[in-house]
Amino acid sequence: MSLIRKTAAELGALVASREVSAVEVAQAHLDRIAEVDGRVNAFLHVDAESALTQARAVDERIAAGETLGPLAGVPIAHKDVFTTTGMPTTAGSKILEGWLPPYDATVTRRLREAGLVILGKTNLDEFAMGSSTENSAYGATHNPWDLSRIPGGSSGGSSAAVSAYEAPLSTGTDTGGSIRQPAAVTGIVGMKPTYGGSSRYGLIAFASSLDTPGPFARNVLDAALLHEAFSGHDPLDSTSIDAPVPAVVEAARHADVAGMRVGVVKEFGGEGYQPGVLARFNEAVELLESLGAKVVEVSCPTFSYALPAYYLIAPSECSSNLARFDAMRYGLRVGDDGTRSAEEVMALTRAAGFGPEVKRRIMLGTYALSSGYYDAYYGQAQKVRTLIMRDFEAAFQQVDVLVSPTTPTTAFPIGERADDPMAMYLADLCTIPTNLAGNAAISVPCGLADEDGLPVGLQVMAPTLADDRCYRVGAAVEKAFESRWGGPLLSRAPAL
């Protein structure tokens, strides 16, 4: 089998045993990128020279007898919202075009320490705001299953890179579903860890109370290995949880749900959901039951208010966070002709540097936080957040995990929702409650929808710091489905 089809765990083992060099593994993926990325557009920046230098360093350390981690020498595609020294970081925005950060994000630093080989930076919706990657200032990314469709968003470059075999692993960030939704619509695994379980230091902020870095992979074990590699307490992030990383790798190796209590969220389904998505979801629930899980229906009545609450809270936080793009210290500066004031230059720069979705959200947040509207909008949304946390608490008294479809529909055509913000926002209907409550959730493939032959994701939600349960259930579902399908879902994707 060619190197690009192997799992991250397999590649790590091959490099560690010196059967294959890290340089060969990196080169195979660079060749694949050169072959297909002109059509997929997953990457904003590829640095072959740097990748080969990193790979050579891993090979030298192994040759010198060092024992490295399980992912040493494994290539990774890194979402272009994490700062990286030596590589530009744009957040998909013109306002940061060509910016070279003076420091590494904690996630970046930990990837380097684990010996992962960073191939380049992946495309995203500008400042991670979107569900399709169409909001990138550098052009849309295409879904490898059907190049006329979206790869999800905001981490759509990362989902496309992994599903197109350009990298076995990638990083993402999930603020309202930006890891799980892209994973679902490209037929791969994506995990949103517990908020505070992975560091935000050096992650360009969108909504600070929600932003969570997490892994993409083509299987559950690989996702767990990457999760473990970059997670854990970080003194540089004031909301980082000072607790051990949940035993995610061990859980991914114990694909057993016998006796587990699984709750089906009653509020997710019906109108607005594609029949083929619901059919695959119902099969996944039956599968869990056949594997010995005890399935019950659970009601979370306030979940239907999560979407409106999110579209007040996230824009409010974004309007504050993006004030830092002031044209003074880094990034774009427009109109500084010696006659204009700093404030005029600032307004001209932000108008030129931000795309339409970012402008919409900044103004929406500014509105929701204005005097006279604060109580009705931002204040009410924060109360809804409390109610959603209470719904989760009550649900997790009855069950160990909750399940739902990850997204209401499969990947939609590029352009279909581009100028209809409310239609676009519906893509995150099922993923948002978990962001508001801060707990953990994973998306794993559960088949193809009959109508369009496109991938469907199963979402598994677990309590705060019980991330391991997501991996345990995800691994059990993956094992049972793959034996039924005769291999991974992704092996049924058309050749690029």
Added chain:
Amino acid sequence: MSAITRDQVAHLARLSRLALADDELDHFAAQLDQIVGAVARVAEVAADDIPPSSHALPLTNVFRPDDVRPGLTPEAALSGAPAVEDDRFRVPRILGEEE
């Protein structure tokens, strides 16, 4: 309860330091009106006795010892600046002619 007008968008754009073009004001007014109309549903559920949550974690202030640690060098801090003069960020004037 919404009805976002063009004038309101112009006001929001000023507060947000966004120099929007005229056609953008019209476009955003229609879209923001639709979005605000949809998200106003949050008023339907949360009653007065529900405490607001700004965050999912129970947060407390985090302190570290006040030790001197290395930071960015002036060169690194200024490396992305649009304009630099004498180890400082050079910025457009911040006061009006009359001030």
